[in-house]
Amino acid sequence: MSSSDPKPGPKPGPWPPAPESAAMPPSSWAKKTGFRPKFSGETTATDSSGQLSLPVRARQPETQPDLEAGQTRLRPPPVSSSAVANGETDKDKKEKPPPQTTTTPPPPPGSVTVPVKDQPVKRRRDSDGVTGRSNGPDGANGSGDPVRRPGRIEETVEVLPQSMDDDLVARNLHMKYGLRDTPGLVPIGFYGLQHYLSMLGSLILVPLVIVPAMGGSHEDIANVVSTVLFVSGITTLLHTSFGSRLPLIQGPSFVFLAPALAIINSPEFQGLNGNNNFKHIMRELQGAIIIGSAFQAVLGYSGLMSLILRLVNPVVVAPTIAAVGLSFYSYGFPLVGKCLEIGVVQILLVIIFALYLRKISVLSHRIFLIYAVPLSLAITWAAAFLLTEAGAFTYKGCDPNVPVSNVVSSHCRKYMTRMKYCRVDTSHALSSAPWFRFPYPLQWGVPIFNLEMAFVMCVVSIIASVDSVGSYHASSLLVASRPPTRGVVSRAIGLEGFTSVLAGLWGMGTGSTTLTENVHTIAVTKMGSRRVVELGACVLVIFSLLGKVGGFLASIPQVMVASLLCFMWAMFTALGLSNLRYSEAGSSRNIIIVGLSLFFSLSVPAYFQQYGISPNSNLSVPSYYQPYIVSSHGPFKSQYKGVNYVMNTLLSMNMVIAFIMAVILDNTVPGSKQERGVYVWSDSETATREPALAKDYELPFRVGRFFRWVKWVGI
Numbered sequence: 001m002s003s004s005d006p007k008p009g010p011k012p013g014p015w016p017p018a019p020e021s022a023a024m025p026p027s028s029w030a031k032k033t034g035f036r037p038k039f040s041g042e043t044t045a046t047d048s049s050g051q052l053s054l055p056v057r058a059r060q061p062e063t064q065p066d067l068e069a070g071q072t073r074l075r076p077p078p079v080s081s082s083a084v085a086n087g088e089t090d091k092d093k094k095e096k097p098p099p100q101t102t103t104t105p106p107p108p109p110g111s112v113t114v115p116v117k118d119q120p121v122k123r124r125r126d127s128d129g130v131t132g133r134s135n136g137p138d139g140a141n142g143s144g145d146p147v148r149r150p151g152r153i154e155e156t157v158e159v160l161p162q163s164m165d166d167d168l169v170a171r172n173l174h175m176k177y178g179l180r181d182t183p184g185l186v187p188i189g190f191y192g193l194q195h196y197l198s199m200l201g202s203l204i205l206v207p208l209v210i211v212p213a214m215g216g217s218h219e220d221i222a223n224v225v226s227t228v229l230f231v232s233g234i235t236t237l238l239h240t241s242f243g244s245r246l247p248l249i250q251g252p253s254f255v256f257l258a259p260a261l262a263i264i265n266s267p268e269f270q271g272l273n274g275n276n277n278f279k280h281i282m283r284e285l286q287g288a289i290i291i292g293s294a295f296q297a298v299l300g301y302s303g304l305m306s307l308i309l310r311l312v313n314p315v316v317v318a319p320t321i322a323a324v325g326l327s328f329y330s331y332g333f334p335l336v337g338k339c340l341e342i343g344v345v346q347i348l349l350v351i352i353f354a355l356y357l358r359k360i361s362v363l364s365h366r367i368f369l370i371y372a373v374p375l376s377l378a379i380t381w382a383a384a385f386l387l388t389e390a391g392a393f394t395y396k397g398c399d400p401n402v403p404v405s406n407v408v409s410s411h412c413r414k415y416m417t418r419m420k421y422c423r424v425d426t427s428h429a430l431s432s433a434p435w436f437r438f439p440y441p442l443q444w445g446v447p448i449f450n451l452e453m454a455f456v457m458c459v460v461s462i463i464a465s466v467d468s469v470g471s472y473h474a475s476s477l478l479v480a481s482r483p484p485t486r487g488v489v490s491r492a493i494g495l496e497g498f499t500s501v502l503a504g505l506w507g508m509g510t511g512s513t514t515l516t517e518n519v520h521t522i523a524v525t526k527m528g529s530r531r532v533v534e535l536g537a538c539v540l541v542i543f544s545l546l547g548k549v550g551g552f553l554a555s556i557p558q559v560m561v562a563s564l565l566c567f568m569w570a571m572f573t574a575l576g577l578s579n580l581r582y583s584e585a586g587s588s589r590n591i592i593i594v595g596l597s598l599f600f601s602l603s604v605p606a607y608f609q610q611y612g613i614s615p616n617s618n619l620s621v622p623s624y625y626q627p628y629i630v631s632s633h634g635p636f637k638s639q640y641k642g643v644n645y646v647m648n649t650l651l652s653m654n655m656v657i658a659f660i661m662a663v664i665l666d667n668t669v670p671g672s673k674q675e676r677g678v679y680v681w682s683d684s685e686t687a688t689r690e691p692a693l694a695k696d697y698e699l700p701f702r703v704g705r706f707f708r709w710v711k712w713v714g715i
Helices: 026-033 081-085 090-095 164-174 185-198 200-213 218-242 254-264 274-301 304-308 314-326 332-356 372-389 410-422 451-479 486-506 518-525 530-544 547-554 558-582 588-610 623-628 641-650 654-668 684-689 691-697 700-707
Strands: 062-066 071-075 111-114 121-124 250-252 512-514
Touching (some): 200 218, 200 250, 200 254, 200 372, 218 250, 218 512, 218 547, 218 700, 254 314, 254 451, 254 623, 274 304, 274 451, 274 486, 304 451, 304 486, 314 558, 314 588, 314 654, 372 410, 372 558, 410 558, 451 486, 451 518, 451 558, 451 641, 486 512, 518 558, 530 547, 588 623, 588 654
Antiparallel strands (some): 111 121, 250 512
């Protein structure tokens, strides 16, 4: 609206007068300008065919990324019917003089300018994500400058990609090294160490939970940790070479933790004790993991995973992975409470480093954000060591050499248990570990194959595949030219099944799969080269051969392990929910589906876990293991014990309920592809047309040419 003096209006007309175009309702204005709300309850309208019903606007030149040069070209708009009718050809257009252009002032700090031919494309990311604009053309005032809100504080916000188009435009500007980049030896070594240190918690915390639950000794914990390092290094090398070829670290995922604890706490293992208990349960776990992983390998290499991909979308992945992290709430802080003065300090430090100090950079590296877990662990561990040596944690007259079960005094029994968690000298893993030890297959004995436990692991392998699919898509938008094809995804899932079979043979205690935390690590470190991950995997294998390294990691106090797990499981939950950014997060359809899936993933397992247990009953396991003994008292009772075990165990797992609810609702409730955020995978035609896509995902050493006939697991 003009700010000049009012002029005499036209002759009086009907009352009330028709409103001016500038006073249209916000919804009509939003539709005319093509505004798409992402965080409100309003979604983009669709017609009956599922196509977007967008208003007719002037067609703008479309940008097409040059995947090889890392720049953006303008795609010529299609010739209109009026031009054809007038006889105007491309040659005539070329002979026309170029239009007059005006000089555009340099963009303000914080904006990203993509070079194009005639029209600069600006992408600005403000602190609140909104840029104020006037009524002038292109959001500019009379001088052509963008109108800025006063007092706006701009900063570069590191976020995960929202869509494939956004990432293709700005990937080269945000990532230090791409997927096929090969930095020098020094950068590779530095970034490889940084990458694995940032994911230290994901690699070592799972064995520190399951081995004590099996009754293993400190030496057993050290041996399993060394085995995890060895298998993770080997499987990562295989995955970056013959799997998805994305820079994703493989390791003991939290997806396998709940079924492993359920098998460990099975009723038939309650009578065992000592080292016999550990070896027997480990062999049972090995058998279940081998069969479940073989099923996953068949799922991938047979091409069936390509069919399952049609059912797996962000609305399915988000609540399923979030339920994995939420399911361990009964284990986290109850164990931290065993020694609050150590556990709470650990939690506060990791929160301070990861949140309050995340923007502090040293030599262009955000050390506190990247190394939040190892830094907080080192500081807390050092403080606990000093307190132990200073005599703050003493036994006060109680004999520490007497087993707690044989102590008569209730005061000593309670106090000795607390000191066991507070002191740092109670573990003898470092002193008892050998200097050199080679992890070998079947080191715990021949696996024991149990049909009921194997069926549980087969179901869990499907959920692990869903987790990996989300990681493939998110990481490919960060580092690759385009998302992989369905065949590449099937190939990667099949290889994950094969590597999990290796994990079962070596006795890692869980299957080996893509760690969800990879996506966050890549986004923070901005390192997408697969060479970095491969060099780090080789170093991991070397460290696994040094027994003292495993002994050192195994001697981490259990309270600190629980404190770090509280942070890791919270991160796992958040990373799962972050998959909703690919869908219409504000859609009422998606909100209801995710809400129902999460609620019932907590409520239904709680019914199974609490069924048949009286408040005053004396349980044979600690309270934080209570959710995993449901197979002995679950509500599902039939004449077949094996069926009872499978149903009670599966329906007591939060991730299984979330997955079932999300898959059924997302694939039966009507919704457009844009609203659902359906994953867009590349096709074979795109791979043929764009050499960069083939170079990203083709197998090395020309191995792929021998398997060109296997269309369902190739590019």
